[in-house]
Amino acid sequence: MDSHSTGTPLWTNNIEFQRDVFTFARVQYTVDGTYGYGSTRPSERWLIDAPDSDLNFSYRLQQITSLKVSPDGRYIELTDSNLWHYPFLYIVEPGRLTFTDPEIDVLRRYLLNGGFLMCDDFWGDRELKNFTRELEKVFPDRKLEDVPLTHAIFHGVFDLKEKPQVPGVDAGIAAEFNNGKVYYRPDEREVHYKAISDDKGRIMVFVCHNTDLGDGWEREGENEYFFKQFAEKWAYPLGINIIFYAMTH
Numbered sequence: 170m171d172s173h174s175t176g177t178p179l180w181t182n183n184i185e186f187q188r189d190v191f192t193f194a195r196v197q198y199t200v201d202g203t204y205g206y207g208s209t210r211p212s213e214r215w216l217i218d219a220p221d222s223d224l225n226f227s228y229r230l231q232q233i234t235s236l237k238v239s240p241d242g243r244y245i246e247l248t249d250s251n252l253w254h255y256p257f258l259y260i261v262e263p264g265r266l267t268f269t270d271p272e273i274d275v276l277r278r279y280l281l282n283g284g285f286l287m288c289d290d291f292w293g294d295r296e297l298k299n300f301t302r303e304l305e306k307v308f309p310d311r312k313l314e315d316v317p318l319t320h321a322i323f324h325g326v327f328d329l330k331e332k333p334q335v336p337g338v339d340a341g342i343a344a345e346f347n348n349g350k351v352y353y354r355p356d357e358r359e360v361h362y363k364a365i366s367d368d369k370g371r372i373m374v375f376v377c378h379n380t381d382l383g384d385g386w387e388r389e390g391e392n393e394y395f396f397k398q399f400a401e402k403w404a405y406p407l408g409i410n411i412i413f414y415a416m417t418h
Contacts, residue, residue: 170294177221177224177225177228177307178192178224178225178228178240179240180228180240181240181337182237182238182239182240182285187207190237190238190239190350191227191235191236191237191238191239191256191257191412191416192238192241192242192243192255193223193226193227193238193239193242193243193259194240194242194243194245194255194257194258194259195215195216195219195223195242195243195245195246195258195259195260195261195308196215196245196247196258196259196260197215197244197245198214198215198247198248198260198263198266198267198268198272199211199266199267199268199269200212200214200265200266200267201267203265203267203358204259204264204265204267204296204299205265205350206265207265209262211265211364212262214260214262214265214266215260215261215266216244216261217259217261217262217290217383218290218383218384218386219242219244220242220389221239221386221387221388222261222336222383222384222386222387223242223259224240224242225386225387225389226359226386226408227239227240227242227404228240229386229405229409230257230408230409230412233326233405233409234326234409234412234413236412236416242243243255245258246270246272247268247271247272247275247279248269248272248275248323250301252275252279253279253282253284255284256283256284256285256414256415256416257285257287257412257415257416258279258284258285258286258287259286259288259289259296260286260287260288260289261289261290261383262289262290262295263288263291263296263300263302263303264291264292264293264295264297265296266300266303267298268303268306268307269301269360276307277307277308280307280365280367280373280374281367281373284373285372285373285374285375285414286373286374286375287375287377287411287415287417288300288375288376288377289377289380289381289382289383290377290380290381290382290383290384291378292352292354292357292378292379293354293356293357293372294356297361297376297378300376301313303331304365304374308365311365311366312365313363313364313374313376314363314364314365314366315342315362316360316362316363316364317412318324318331318332318370320399321412321414322372322375322411323408323410324405324410325409325410325413325414325417326406326409326410326413327406327407327409327410329406329407329410331405332362333360333380333399333402333404333406333407334351334352334360334379334380334403335351335380335381335382335386335399335400335403335404336380336381336383336384336399337381337383338384338387338388338391338395339371339382339390340352340353341392341394341395341398341399342391342392342394342395344394344398345394345398352379358379359379360377360378360379360380361376361378362375362376362377363376363378364376371418372414372418375414376410382403382404382407383404383415384404385399385400385403385404385408386400386404386405386408388393388400389401389404
């Protein structure tokens with residue numbers, strides 16, 4: 170994928186093992202107005218933070234772990250026949266998306282057959298309520314539940330001592346001079362990590378609400394305070410833990 174900024178990493182892998190590397194797969198979704206459009210054009214919401222967040226994270230994942238990671242992340246629709254080649258999917262700002270009927274069926278089968286979906290960067294009660302409704306279409310018989318700090322997903326590669334809240338870069342930079350405050354509205358104050366699990370207890374859907382790991386990945390080089398306090402300390406460690414969990418459970 171082509172970066173929008175300078176200084177992003179470049180690397181290659183052995184061509185003979187192209188199919189044996191981890192690929193960051195970002196889901197292309199639809200915003201049809203059911204839950205409003207927001208300030209971003211609906212056709213572009215799924216692209217927020219891309220490609221730099223995906224590229225930077227993929228590089229750090231390969232740098233810090235033993236995984237071989239592709240520099241060529243994938244943008245993919247849920248109905249794409251190649252979906253099954255990607256064990257990990259990422260959705261950004263899901264608070265206004267609407268799943269189509271074909272997507273609902275495919276996503277349910279993908280997840281029950283071992284796939285993993287991470288949802289990131291949506292804020293406030295309204296967006297959580299909206300996305301919960303969409304997940305209920307996929308799993309009407311399974312509830313989105315809080316994930317306790319004791320869960321393995323917080324302790325895989327990095328042993329996290331608290332549930333991190335990573336703000337968007339502007340709020341993160343301002344936090345240095347604002348007593349650490351990283352939210353704008355009262356309903357954005359508390360970070361939530363929620364999940365839907367299969368019958369064996371494996372997390373299939375991991376929801377990061379009132380936090381923005383993607384900005385921690387994308388904007389790591391813009392401000393030293395933001396990098397040290399949020400990207401290096403929280404966004405990368407939790408992101409790497411999530412991948413480790415997805416690939417080993």
